[in-house]
Amino acid sequence: MNIFLMILQLIIGIMLVAVVLMQPGKTNGLSGFISGGVAESFYSRNKSRTSEAMLSRLTVFLAIVFAVICIIQNLMK
Template sequence: METVLIVVEFILAIIMIALVLMQQSKSDGLKGLTGGSSQESFFAKNRGRTGEAFLKKLTVIVAVLFAINTIAMNLI
């Protein structure tokens, strides 16, 4: 049983790393220092319905599964 949980933990960790790396950066970089304003685009207004929102939700789900698996490993 322990071996299965360790393998699942490893797989969840790899998936979580990949999901975090696939997400876009939230910072404006140097544009924020120079006073540049970000334009409101269709993509910016509809973020909840895009692939970015899907990645965010999937990351939360994988993180919760990772936490549950970690607790299960400590209880055994």
């Protein structure tokens, strides 16, 4: 059981790193500073349906599963 959890944790860890690296940066850089922020657009109104939102939800899910597996492995020792 412990070997299975270690392998599962390794796979989830690799997936978590990949998902985090696939996400775009959140900063606007100097252009966002000068213009005063993000203008209202179709993209900003429908942000919950984009691939960014899906990647964000997947990151949270994988992080929770990773943490739960860590706790389970600690309790098994």
